[in-house]
Amino acid sequence: MAGLRSEGARDxxxxxxxxxxxxxxxxxxxxxxxxxxxxxxxxxxxLSRELPGGRPLVYLDxxxxxxxxxxxxxxxxxxLARHYGNVGRAMHVLGSESTEAYEAxxxxxxxxxxxPSRDEVIFTKNASEALNLVAYSFGNxxxxxxxxxxxxxxxxxxxxxxxxxxxxxxxxxxxRTGATLKWFGVTDEGxxxxxxxxxxxxxxxxxxxxxxxxxxxVNPVAEVVALARRAGALVMLDASQSVPHxxxxxxxxxxxxxxxxxxxxxxxxxxxxxxxxxxxxxxxxPFLGGGEMIEAVWMDHSTYAPVPHKFEAGxxxxxxxxxxxxxxxxLNGVGMEAVEAHERALTAYALEALKxxxxxxxxxxxxxxxxxxxxxxxxxxxxxxxxxQILDDRFGIAVRVGHHCARPLHLRFGIPATTRASxxxxxxxxxxxxxxxxxxxxxxxxx
Amino acid sequence: MITDSMYQELILEHYKHPQGKGLREPYDAEVHHVNPxxxxxxxxxxxxxxxxxxxxxxxxGQGCSISQAAASVLHELATxxxxxxxxxxxxxxxxxxxxxGQVQPNEDVLGDAVAFAGVAKFPARVKCALLSWMAYKDAxxxxxxx
Ligand SMILES: Cc1ncc(COP(=O)(O)O)c(C=O)c1O
Numbered sequence: 001m002a003g004l005r006s007e008g009a010r011d012x013x014x015x016x017x018x019x020x021x022x023x024x025x026x027x028x029x030x031x032x033x034x035x036x037x038x039x040x041x042x043x044x045x046x047l048s049r050e051l052p053g054g055r056p057l058v059y060l061d062x063x064x065x066x067x068x069x070x071x072x073x074x075x076x077x078x079x080l081a082r083h084y085g086n087v088g089r090a091m092h093v094l095g096s097e098s099t100e101a102y103e104a105x106x107x108x109x110x111x112x113x114x115x116p117s118r119d120e121v122i123f124t125k126n127a128s129e130a131l132n133l134v135a136y137s138f139g140n141x142x143x144x145x146x147x148x149x150x151x152x153x154x155x156x157x158x159x160x161x162x163x164x165x166x167x168x169x170x171x172x173x174x175x176r177t178g179a180t181l182k183w184f185g186v187t188d189e190g191x192x193x194x195x196x197x198x199x200x201x202x203x204x205x206x207x208x209x210x211x212x213x214x215x216x217x218v219n220p221v222a223e224v225v226a227l228a229r230r231a232g233a234l235v236m237l238d239a240s241q242s243v244p245h246x247x248x249x250x251x252x253x254x255x256x257x258x259x260x261x262x263x264x265x266x267x268x269x270x271x272x273x274x275x276x277x278x279x280x281x282x283x284x285x286p287f288l289g290g291g292e293m294i295e296a297v298w299m300d301h302s303t304y305a306p307v308p309h310k311f312e313a314g315x316x317x318x319x320x321x322x323x324x325x326x327x328x329x330x331l332n333g334v335g336m337e338a339v340e341a342h343e344r345a346l347t348a349y350a351l352e353a354l355k356x357x358x359x360x361x362x363x364x365x366x367x368x369x370x371x372x373x374x375x376x377x378x379x380x381x382x383x384x385x386x387x388x389q390i391l392d393d394r395f396g397i398a399v400r401v402g403h404h405c406a407r408p409l410h411l412r413f414g415i416p417a418t419t420r421a422s423x424x425x426x427x428x429x430x431x432x433x434x435x436x437x438x439x440x441x442x443x444x445x446x447x
Numbered sequence: 448m449i450t451d452s453m454y455q456e457l458i459l460e461h462y463k464h465p466q467g468k469g470l471r472e473p474y475d476a477e478v479h480h481v482n483p484x485x486x487x488x489x490x491x492x493x494x495x496x497x498x499x500x501x502x503x504x505x506x507x508g509q510g511c512s513i514s515q516a517a518a519s520v521l522h523e524l525a526t527x528x529x530x531x532x533x534x535x536x537x538x539x540x541x542x543x544x545x546x547x548g549q550v551q552p553n554e555d556v557l558g559d560a561v562a563f564a565g566v567a568k569f570p571a572r573v574k575c576a577l578l579s580w581m582a583y584k585d586a587x588x589x590x591x592x593x
Contacts, residue, residue: 383511385485402485416486416509
């Protein structure tokens, strides 16, 4: 199995990382990680790439988009080179091989998230499209199911820590329908503030992040689901930052819909997933119209295909879906429990290590409990763009700077931007040491 | 390293000790410009006096060292010159910034602003350098038109 190592092994640094460590660099306790990062890194060709000027790459931007293992790259190349045909409609060998591979990817994704039925897995182009698909199901006169009726007086609940993809579609929905948008606030520690009175009997849907892409906070889904159920509201989770990093089982989560995106989970861009309860998906109106989503078409009306195809109009991202299937195989090979444990150990290490940097303020939970491996911070008097630029240009350290598509959250904390390091299965403690050294240097430049 | 040529001493000095920062009265025009990709923003006021002389450029804003230093340098260069002279500097500065590092800057026209030459090699940062200068151009047009 890729990336698994025997008992007792510890998170060792890849060789090049080790040799770059400064003599006398502080030694920090390294938590146990079940992942052999050295082996995992060999699967990701780009990680051994040299940047201009001979800098090694230190990739700490997986929350933005992850890198891809050759297993995914090769699967996609192989499919394009030897099998490719359109899916669902071709009566020839290539078309049926493509259809088989495309539908096999759906099976893999369904199993990966514990979906009760493969038909509940809808391929979209990304998480944003999956969120929009659900938002567009509400207040649509073409659907008469009362759960999706929406108008003045009805309410939608989100939170202040959402990515713009889980804010804007709902704002657009209330503009179309006259419904009201409400939200949970965020505490100073970066936790969801589940205040009373936000969810009411007028709430039709609650849509929140499973894990914040800025704070790293993992939200208490069970509590939110319980509140929503009491009010008779549906629940959607933006799982873009959780499915890649934790074992996720939709049956256990208890939500009605989850959205996630392939490019953040070692898969390609151009493919995302909406999972929804079958019975709800059947009650929803179609989203986009076109080929493959129909049953029969007359000049004045149409009937629609059963789910999932009802929501997959036109030629889908075929090779991307197959690539996502390969990504799921890869992650299963390493084991999602192992990925989670590795990130937990790295997070503990990083939180400790970043304390060493004077005036660094973590925006989000300060301890590794109830959070993922996304670390956003500010440095007093130094703008994140300057931090990111110097880290990249001098040390080859790739972080993300800005508001990370969560502007309201930054407004909440009274800051225009943060620097964000987001870690994944291939990151090492040596890379965190490199980040800390880089930040010390940044401070020297602006001293 | 390339950033060494971007973070010139002069830029860092202006960032740490911005010249002319703060909004002042009187003024003829006030503009607010934002860089939506990074959230940098600036509010800028211009006061033009007798004979088209720029009497004051005052500003308030937030952003990275490049955008803040560029506003500070702009204040120094513009205050006391004529509108016409300053627009020539703005034009030369814009040409330099948009030149992808291939343009030879005219130091006689640019003065201290030549320190930003290294920024031109970073397309993502060119907008930071230009933010206050574009705001100034906008404000001047409005104040002269008024
Ligand atoms: C929490 C969260 N939601 C939604 C998205 C949007 O994903 P995509 O751009 O693939 O639609 C992202 C990633 O940018 C994210 O981090």
